[in-house]
Amino acid sequence: MSTNSSRAKTPTSTWVAGVLVLLGLVGALVTYKASGSLATIAKAQAAHTLKPRAEAVASTELPALARPFVRTFNYLAIVWPALVFGVLIGAAVRALIPSAWVGKLFGASRVRSQLVGGLAGAPLMLCSCCVAPVFAAIHERTKQAGPTGALLLASPSLNPAALALTFLLFTPQLATARLVMAALLVFGVSALAARYVEEGAGEPTPCPLELSARPGAAGFLASFGHEAWQLAKTTLPMIVGGVLLSALLVSVVPLERLGEPPFRVASIFLVALVSVPLALPTFAEIPLALGLLAAGAPAGAAVALLVAGPAINLPSLLTISRMTTPRYAVALAAGTFLVAVAGGLLV
Numbered sequence: 001m002s003t004n005s006s007r008a009k010t011p012t013s014t015w016v017a018g019v020l021v022l023l024g025l026v027g028a029l030v031t032y033k034a035s036g037s038l039a040t041i042a043k044a045q046a047a048h049t050l051k052p053r054a055e056a057v058a059s060t061e062l063p064a065l066a067r068p069f070v071r072t073f074n075y076l077a078i079v080w081p082a083l084v085f086g087v088l089i090g091a092a093v094r095a096l097i098p099s100a101w102v103g104k105l106f107g108a109s110r111v112r113s114q115l116v117g118g119l120a121g122a123p124l125m126l127c128s129c130c131v132a133p134v135f136a137a138i139h140e141r142t143k144q145a146g147p148t149g150a151l152l153l154a155s156p157s158l159n160p161a162a163l164a165l166t167f168l169l170f171t172p173q174l175a176t177a178r179l180v181m182a183a184l185l186v187f188g189v190s191a192l193a194a195r196y197v198e199e200g201a202g203e204p205t206p207c208p209l210e211l212s213a214r215p216g217a218a219g220f221l222a223s224f225g226h227e228a229w230q231l232a233k234t235t236l237p238m239i240v241g242g243v244l245l246s247a248l249l250v251s252v253v254p255l256e257r258l259g260e261p262p263f264r265v266a267s268i269f270l271v272a273l274v275s276v277p278l279a280l281p282t283f284a285e286i287p288l289a290l291g292l293l294a295a296g297a298p299a300g301a302a303v304a305l306l307v308a309g310p311a312i313n314l315p316s317l318l319t320i321s322r323m324t325t326p327r328y329a330v331a332l333a334a335g336t337f338l339v340a341v342a343g344g345l346l347v
Helices: 003-008 012-047 067-096 099-106 110-124 128-142 145-157 160-169 172-201 216-252 255-259 267-275 285-294 299-311 314-323 326-346
Strands: none
Touching (some): 012 067, 012 216, 067 128, 099 110, 128 314, 145 326, 160 172, 160 285, 172 326, 314 326
16 A cells, blocks of 8 residues: 555544644643743742752762763653653654644745744753654654754753743853854754755655554554654664763763863863763753852853753764764754854853
8 A cells, every 4th residue: 555545544533633642742741841940940049059960879989980870870860751751752743743744844944944943942941862852753754954953952952941040040141142152053053054964965855754643542552652662762772872971971071170270271162072962951051050160160161061061962963863964963063062162252
C-alpha cells in the first residue's frame, strides 16, 4: 500500500486527537516548568541570590575517577522529568501530526520560519539536552535546519524565567547583554548556520514519515509508543554520553577557577570556550555566573557564561550532528562561542 493511500484512510478524528495529545503534553510541560520557575524566582527574590542545586549524591569527596560518573547521575536526576517530556513531545510530532502541517508551519519564508521556530521554543523552557528530542523530531519531518535550530536554541536561551532571574540578580547592563545576545543566537546564528550547511550540501529533502497514527485507540497508542521508543533510542544514548563527556571536561577545567588571577586576562574567551560543551540544567548558569563575579572575574566573563552555558552543550551537539550533519553542529557551536565572546567584550 502506498504512503498516500494509507494516509488518505486516516480519519480526521485521529489527527484531531493527535493535536490534542500534543497540546496536552506541551501544556503539562509548561505547567511543570512554570510552577518550579516561579518558586525559584520567589526564593531568589527573598535571598537576593541563587544557590546551586544540592547534589543527589555528593561528589566532592569522591576519587577523581568517580566524580564524572556521579556528576552525570546527578545531572540526569535533575533533568529526567523534562527529558521525558522532550521525548514524548517529539514522539507526538512524529506519530500523531501530519507532515504537511509541520512542513507548512516551518517551511514558509525564511524570516517567518525563524520567528516561528524561536517563538515555539521559548515557552518550553527546556535545557539544551531536553529539547534535543523535539529538535530531532521536527527536523526529521521538515529538514529545515534554520527554524528547528532556532527552536533548539530558544528553549534554553529565551527561557522567560531564566531571563527574569538574570534581571533580578545581575546589573541591568549585564542582563540586557544576555537578552540581546540570546536573541541574536536564536534568530541570527541558527539561520546563518543553516545557510552555511545548505551551501555545502545542496537543497534538503523533507522526510514525510507517514507512519503516523493508525485508526482506532489501539493503533493510536501503538504508533505513539513506537515513535517514542525509536526517538529515545536515537537521542538518549547521545545525550547521556554527551553529559558524561561534559562532566569529564569539568573535572579537567573547573569553571569556577576561571575567575582566578592566572586566567583573568583571557577569562571571557576561556569561559565561552568551556561553556559551549558544558551540560547545565535549567538555571544552573546563574549561580555559576554569580560565583565567577564573586571570584573576581570581569562582568564580561559572566555574560559569556550566561549566553553560551544554557544555549547549547555537548549532548545536544552530538544529537544535532547525528540528526543533521557534523557541519551544522560545528557551525552552531562556533556561532555560539563567537556571540558569547562578543557579548562579554561589549560589557
